[in-house]
Amino acid sequence: MAATIRDVAQASGVHVSTVSRTFSAPHLVNTETRNRVLAAAEDLGYRPNRAARALTTGRTHNLGLIVADIANPFFSHLIKGAQAHARTRDYHVFVADTDEDPQVEEELIQTLAKQVDGVLLCSPRLSNRVIEKLREDVPFVVVNRRMKGMSNVLMDVGSGAREAIGHLMSLGHRRIALLAGPAGSWTSREITDAAHAVPGIDLTVFGPNSPTEHGGLALAEAVAAADVTGVLAYNDLMAIGLVEGLTALGVAVPDQVSVVGIDDIVAGRVSRPKLTTVAMPAEAAGRTAVDLLLQLVGAGETATPALATLATNLIIRDSTGPVRHGLRTDP
Amino acid sequence: MAATIRDVAQASGVHVSTVSRTFSAPHLVNTETRNRVLAAAEDLGYRPNRAARALTTGRTHNLGLIVADIANPFFSHLIKGAQAHARTRDYHVFVADTDEDPQVEEELIQTLAKQVDGVLLCSPRLSNRVIEKLREDVPFVVVNRRMKGMSNVLMDVGSGAREAIGHLMSLGHRRIALLAGPAGSWTSREITDAAHAVPGIDLTVFGPNSPTEHGGLALAEAVAAADVTGVLAYNDLMAIGLVEGLTALGVAVPDQVSVVGIDDIVAGRVSRPKLTTVAMPAEAAGRTAVDLLLQLVGAGETATPALATLATNLIIRDSTGPVRHGLRTDP
């Protein structure tokens, strides 16, 4: 069995409270005593048990991070940013994957609540109402959804969508399809609203959809049948799936249909044609979210919620091109 | 503050021990009493505090999962498999990312040790010696490294490499480059050994390398300069990076150089040319690893280590083709 605080106390001939203070408030203990304790601890391989400490202090020094899909590169970069940043503040981040299931999401939050000091909730699929309720159990920072009274980290995805559509329209596209994301996604609604508001656009919205390669693939026929020349997808995975599907149907990208994704994941850079996309600062979002959360955790009840909005930017590659009339061959 | 066991006890007029038993050993408490307790608990929104429970039982019902890089799709699928499977057994999986840094890896294991019942160590970069030592702190299952006396989940990557090279040789390739993975990777050594043992091969090994797209990209010049017609890369990310680099240098894939990756990630399916690769059963590996770990955790000291080897299989796509003599243009 691993050494406990009592073993160390015995070995160094002091009371457990002195050992405790040696680790959590070193300035309160005499230098000589401290060295003796540290030597004994080192000798026994003692490390304070964080869980036990948490019981009295109420601070676990752990953060929870909940995402819909760990395999989505956008999230994995966000996770990396969060973990690396948290480590510098002596915090650990526990990641959990909900598999896009709101039920699982709620369950995970409940279980995590007691084991972490706060939760980073990324692109939640739960309703605002449920989140408001869960908030009583544990401090939150919500990423990718605007919620009044809570700390948020948002991507300026509305302006990203406008930029993307502006790009399509500057290429002559008017009839544009929007592949929406999953139901319950704030980002998806934000994109949709921004797209609708563009003057002169002839918009067709498909969705809600599963935000995966497969979700995009499944839409290929519908998009091919629709009378559109440009497409904005909820994310790169869907865009890639769509391009795959269109190509299989004999619809050329970008010659017949231009496609824009969102996220800027590696797969988009290596797929052919290279995907035009709206880049999202995923790592920065992870870091920022950790900052806001620790701020919240440190301040306790008195905390004022903060809002961070991160800029997005359009990366033009090869999946978009000028509109060419008469080239569409209806399947 | 969240309700504690004492609140529930008071509300239902029984002793805390009865409440405790209601949750952890329901058959020991009278049906009527139990219902009363459950009602009170429901009413107060009480959920047992797992951390506190762990203090006495020694079971946290959490597992740790350590990977070198969460953003590597191979790992993210492994993680998904592990998390989903663990959830069915009422366990949670906490994921941590070492950023390929052995130092961080050791630190993470130490911190996790007290908070979880066991650790899944995936593709460790640490030395066997250190792992042996850490093993005293917490039960392990090691994925992607063979270690005597420990439970292992392995991919049959040796036979995968043989199959890949067999494929190249059947296309007429003899002078083959191997892009090794990171130092300390068992998988990389396994692949290298298997490749060396193939009769009739003229093998050039590059490495160790960073197992990322960038690592592959960085090798493009060296590979182009080397007198090889076929390449086997440590993983798909490197293969994709290499193809990107070769293409930029004017070396055509597969016409001048054939490239095979390992893992079968999405990016390989959508990149052009579509990547020939050795598929690894990542999700199954995650599930299997959880099984072995729970087995280990349940059995305590008496546990016999188990070994699971999962089959790999070659997927032939467009990045490999017949050797064509005289086509190589030295850059």
Next chain:
DNA sequence: GGAGTGGCTGCAACCGGTTGCACGAAACAT
């Protein structure tokens, strides 16, 4: 010489649960 001060340490209660043990009541056997 006595009061006051500050530095260090021990004592004991506490965090939120679990569990071996004891005890009372009811059910059963003799």
Next chain:
DNA sequence: ATGTTTCGTGCAACCGGTTGCAGCCACTCC
């Protein structure tokens, strides 16, 4: 009627730490 089980519950110690309080000692200051 008495002895023996069985069942359900309470009591109290314990898990591994933290922390308010009090006490001790050595010093300093009048």
